[in-house]
Amino acid sequence: MFGRSAAGETPAASENQLLGRRVEMTLGDLMGDPSKHHMKMIFEVDNVSGDTASTKFIAHTITKDYMRSLIKRRTSKVDANVIVETKDGYRLRVKASAYTLKRARRRQIKTMRAIICEEIIKRATFLTLNEFIREAVLGKLASDIYRKGKQIYPLRRVEIYKTKVIFEPRQIEVEEKETLPEVELEKTVTEGTITEGDGTITEHVDVETTAA
Numbered sequence: 608m609f610g611r612s613a614a615g616e617t618p619a620a621s622e623n624q625l626l627g628r629r630v631e632m633t634l635g636d637l638m639g640d641p642s643k644h645h646m647k648m649i650f651e652v653d654n655v656s657g658d659t660a661s662t663k664f665i666a667h668t669i670t671k672d673y674m675r676s677l678i679k680r681r682t683s684k685v686d687a688n689v690i691v692e693t694k695d696g697y698r699l700r701v702k703a704s705a706y707t708l709k710r711a712r713r714r715q716i717k718t719m720r721a722i723i724c725e726e727i728i729k730r731a732t733f734l735t736l737n738e739f740i741r742e743a744v745l746g747k748l749a750s751d752i753y754r755k756g757k758q759i760y761p762l763r764r765v766e767i768y769k770t771k772v773i774f775e776p777r778q779i780e781v782e783e784k785e786t787l788p789e790v791e792l793e794k795t796v797t798e799g800t801i802t803e804g805d806g807t808i809t810e811h812v813d814v815e816t817t818a819a
Contacts, residue, residue, distance in 0.1 A: 628651070685705040685720055708763050743770055750765075
């Protein structure tokens with residue numbers, strides 16, 4: 608999804624203790640972009656094989672300090688909270704906010720919220736989990752919402768500030784939904800070297816993306 612980047616080390620007495628462990632890092636660290644340090648990515652270890660630990664995407668969120676910095680006096684903040692299903696069967700809760708240039712009326716806020724929800728649902732329908740998350744965290748989804756929303760009322764900014772996986776299909780269900788057998792879905796995995804010493808296993812975690 609985002610290439611490969613070292614995420615740190617985590618101790619464990621056995622490989623089984625690594626299962627279910629959360630790995631958190633900022634998008635800035637993941638991509639080597641200091642402007643993305645306000646965005647936190649959360650992964651979970653779901654498999655350990657030999658010296659490799661693989662993870663799955665769990666959620667992303669934006670720091671509270673950054674969110675507070677977007678609020679201005681005499682303006683409106685339009686919040687939207689929607690549950691969507693991606694093309695490969697994942698169900699997500701997505702939260703977004705739009706910030707106006709000046710205070711909006713109730714009817715305008717209601718219309719803006721409907722536009723945000725409609726665009727998020729539509730995009731999820733045509734994208735896999737990895738594709739949708741990439742558009743959400745890199746700003747493409749927010750940019751498209753901004754272009755449509757500003758036709759209703761002048762906007763200053765749109766942010767997709769939180770996504771969370773609330774349901775994931777079984778692997779066989781994902782495979783059945785593939786329409787092009789020669790195309791593999793992108794998979795985000797975490798790889799690491801496990802070093803034994805004094806009964807402790809230390810995992811050096813890397814985040815890696817593979818695509819067909």
